[in-house]
Amino acid sequence: MQDVLILGPQFRAPNLRTALAKAGLGGPAVAITAGWQEREGELGALEEHLAAPVVDLRLYERAEAVFVQDPELHAACRARQGELRRMQELYRARLDHAKAAAREMLALEDDSAPARRARRSAIGALRRLDAEHLRDLEAMHARFDESWSPDRRPLLAGQRHDLASMIAAAAVVFVAGGHVAVLLNRMRLFGLGPVLRTRPVVAWSAGAMALSERVVLFHDRPPQGAGNAELFETGFGLVRDVVFLPHASSRLALQDPRRIGLMSRRFAPGHCYTLDDGDELHWHRGRLRTASGARRLTRSGGVLPAGVAA
Amino acid sequence: MRTSPPPLADPATDDPPAVQAVALAHTARSPIVDAGGVTFVYRGEADAVNLRCWIHGLPAAQAFERVGETDVWVLRVELPENSRIEYKLEVVRGDETEWILDPLNPLHAADPFGANSVAQGHGYVRPDWTLPDPGARGGTVDEIALPSAALGEDRHVGVYVPARFRRTRRYPLLVVHDGYDYLRYANLQVVLDNLIHRLEIPPMIVALTQSPDRLREYAGDDAHARFVAVEIPARMQASFPLQPSPASRGLMGASFGAVASLHAAWRHPGAYGRLVLQSGSFAFSDIGHHRRTATFDPVARFVNEFRRRPGRPAERIHLSCGIYESLIYENRSLVPLLRHHGIEVRYEEVRDGHNWENWRDRLQAALTWLFPGPLWMVYE
Incomplete structure (x- = not known):
């Protein structure tokens, strides 16, 4: 069964090499750095850190080439992006209200039975909204895949075959961070979900998010003011029942128990894991085997080391 | 924002005005900024010195006060936290009036009409x-x-x-x-x-x-x-x-x-x-x-x-x-x-x-x- 190693950000204080050694992983590596967009393939720092060569799969570049040569597919992808954007806007508008209601209920200094019911109900509404959005996204992707099957696009089918061969020949696959929407989009275009299940995978930051089932965007301190954490996309589900929160120390108000408690309850029974510099989580045969540094959000609004039961 | 005479007799220090005048005369930079406002300092021969700035609600010209018999001129302006104002100094010598940038202030802001000196109030930090x-x-x-x-x-x-x-x-x-x-x-x-x-x-x-x-x-x-x-x-x-x-x-x-x-x-x-x-x-x-x-x-x-x-x-x-x-x-x-x-x-x-x-x-x-x-x- 598969090993999946989830790490915190790698650009300031990389721990990839030690994490690989601890997990007993090694050998020829390929990397997915499509989240870096135009910087895709700039692997100098990573190779220096590993003291070993890494082959980039160049998904971003491949997609650009496919789009140039298959304008019909490009137009369809753009149309899908437009529809996804609109779905997200509408979900976001509804989320504003659902989140405001949940916050208001949680802020009540009232432990009466009606208040407790109101709190449960408000969080339930939030969870139902997320679940509905997730179903809509899955349906949307299924429709697209059916309409634009790679079997009918020889260029795309060729690229998919090429990538599957490269991954099959590798001992380990790295999925780097970056722009999570671009990363997901390119990985989905080349059908990498099933292929990745066959190899050990090491992913960090946005790469980790892409491997979970639910990709949640969040930032409590952007210059335009904090937004609501929002369910953004379906991931590839290599790791189940988790939400990964990269850069949580700088992006999340971890000291605010109300916000943290709400986030934890909203995505339960999945666990919300923080991923900061040096953090490491190792899944083996679908179970969390070791954890170092990463923390888990709790229902009561605290944070605990990832491996510790609440 | 209000103007007031300069705080020459500072009760906190008990320094006599003459001592403070010496300190002001040697300041390398104007205005001097504190939590309550700014103190503009001008050194030079003049018959009058005015602060010229464009602050709605305040007079367009505010007079500096000469410190004793010296050539040091000061003006205290109360300025709320995080304020930023642009200004020039109007120096009057006999029949001549000249608008100048504050010689003791290196901060300038340019615009299509030239440049102004800039007073950054307490707490203001350029992003x-x-x-x-x-x-x-x-x-x-x-x-x-x-x-x-x-x-x-x-x-x-x-x-x-x-x-x-x-x-x-x-x-x-x-x-x-x-x-x-x-x-x-x-x-x-x-x-x-x-x-x-x-x-x-x-x-x-x-x-x-x-x-x-x-x-x-x-x-x-x-x-x-x-x-x-x-x-x-x-x-x-x-x-x-x-x-x-x-x-x-x-x-x-x-x-x-x-x-x-x-x-x-x-x-x-x-x-x-x-x-x-x-x-x-x-x-x-x-x-x-x-x-x-x-x-x-x-x-x-x-x-x-x-x-x-x-x-x-x-x-x-x-x-x-x-x-x-x-x-x-x-x-x-x-x-x-x-x-x-x-x-x-x-x-x-x-x-x-x-x-x-x-x-x-x-x-x-x-x-x-x-x-x-x-x-x-x-x-x-």
């Missing part, structure tokens, strides 16, 4: 995103000639293209009135480079217009509105890969440029979904005549008409004004009107005046709200 960042890749500014049927002549429009521009991507468009002034006096190019580099705004194409007759063209002129709302977007769309929706189109301006922005968006609803209106010269009258100069007559005609039937010129408007500006009343008055008509408005008041550095310092709040960048999406 770091307004300063060049060696790590930020720079965009480029080129110029295109744009034949305008509306104006009956060619206009030259500057175009900022972001670093890593790619034809396969689509970009938002921002059109900026007095665009070259924004570049020169409000560091617009540095700001764009930095905010894009920080992922706070998306890479965008920015068209920079500059009118040869701005007081006329910006004051509710329909031909100019057509140029800005129809001709510029059409030409930019033909030359660059742009996102098509109004939410991806922004129009920006300060002072009369804000009037021109609102007017163009009002005359051509749907052309721009986003407006940045900085210190707009929105003169109006509820009854009778407005109280400004004749230059404002066409502005007031437009704003009065706009107030009667505002419609929905844009979906979102970022509006800002300095509280030391005479225009604060007009800008405040606009906010409830816009909101009442279903426009999302963010309104920002700051302790600053009608100047380019005020407008520079508001760019992050305006642009990140109107054009949120991929920061939300990027997890390196």
Whole structure:
């Protein structure tokens, strides 16, 4: 069964090499750095850190080439992006209200039975909204895949075959961070979900998010003011029942128990894991085997080391 | 903000005035800033020295006081936290009066009329995103000639293209009135480079217009509105890969440029979904005549008409004004009107005046709200 190693950000204080050694992983590596967009393939720092060569799969570049040569597919992808954007806007508008209601209920200094019911109900509404959005996204992707099957696009089918061969020949696959929407989009275009299940995978930051089932965007301190954490996309589900929160120390108000408690309850029974510099989580045969540094959000609004039961 | 005599007899130190005068005479820098305000110091032979600044509610000239028989002149001004004011010194010698930059103050702000000295009150810090960042890749500014049927002549429009521009991507468009002034006096190019580099705004194409007759063209002129709302977007769309929706189109301006922005968006609803209106010269009258100069007559005609039937010129408007500006009343008055008509408005008041550095310092709040960048999406 598969090993999946989830790490915190790698650009300031990389721990990839030690994490690989601890997990007993090694050998020829390929990397997915499509989240870096135009910087895709700039692997100098990573190779220096590993003291070993890494082959980039160049998904971003491949997609650009496919789009140039298959304008019909490009137009369809753009149309899908437009529809996804609109779905997200509408979900976001509804989320504003659902989140405001949940916050208001949680802020009540009232432990009466009606208040407790109101709190449960408000969080339930939030969870139902997320679940509905997730179903809509899955349906949307299924429709697209059916309409634009790679079997009918020889260029795309060729690229998919090429990538599957490269991954099959590798001992380990790295999925780097970056722009999570671009990363997901390119990985989905080349059908990498099933292929990745066959190899050990090491992913960090946005790469980790892409491997979970639910990709949640969040930032409590952007210059335009904090937004609501929002369910953004379906991931590839290599790791189940988790939400990964990269850069949580700088992006999340971890000291605010109300916000943290709400986030934890909203995505339960999945666990919300923080991923900061040096953090490491190792899944083996679908179970969390070791954890170092990463923390888990709790229902009561605290944070605990990832491996510790609440 | 109030003026008062300089605190020469400071009870905290008990230093006699003469001792403090010596200290002031040797200060290398003016003004001296503390939590309560600023103390301006001038050294030199003069019959009188005045502070000249343009602060709504205060006299245009405030007299310095000579310290004893010395050539040291001081003026204490109470200035609230985070204030920023621009000023000159008026030095009177006999029949001669000279307006000069403060010789003891290295901080200057430039504008199309020259430069002013800058007093930064306690707590004010220039935002770091307004300063060049060696790590930020720079965009480029080129110029295109744009034949305008509306104006009956060619206009030259500057175009900022972001670093890593790619034809396969689509970009938002921002059109900026007095665009070259924004570049020169409000560091617009540095700001764009930095905010894009920080992922706070998306890479965008920015068209920079500059009118040869701005007081006329910006004051509710329909031909100019057509140029800005129809001709510029059409030409930019033909030359660059742009996102098509109004939410991806922004129009920006300060002072009369804000009037021109609102007017163009009002005359051509749907052309721009986003407006940045900085210190707009929105003169109006509820009854009778407005109280400004004749230059404002066409502005007031437009704003009065706009107030009667505002419609929905844009979906979102970022509006800002300095509280030391005479225009604060007009800008405040606009906010409830816009909101009442279903426009999302963010309104920002700051302790600053009608100047380019005020407008520079508001760019992050305006642009990140109107054009949120991929920061939300990027997890390196």
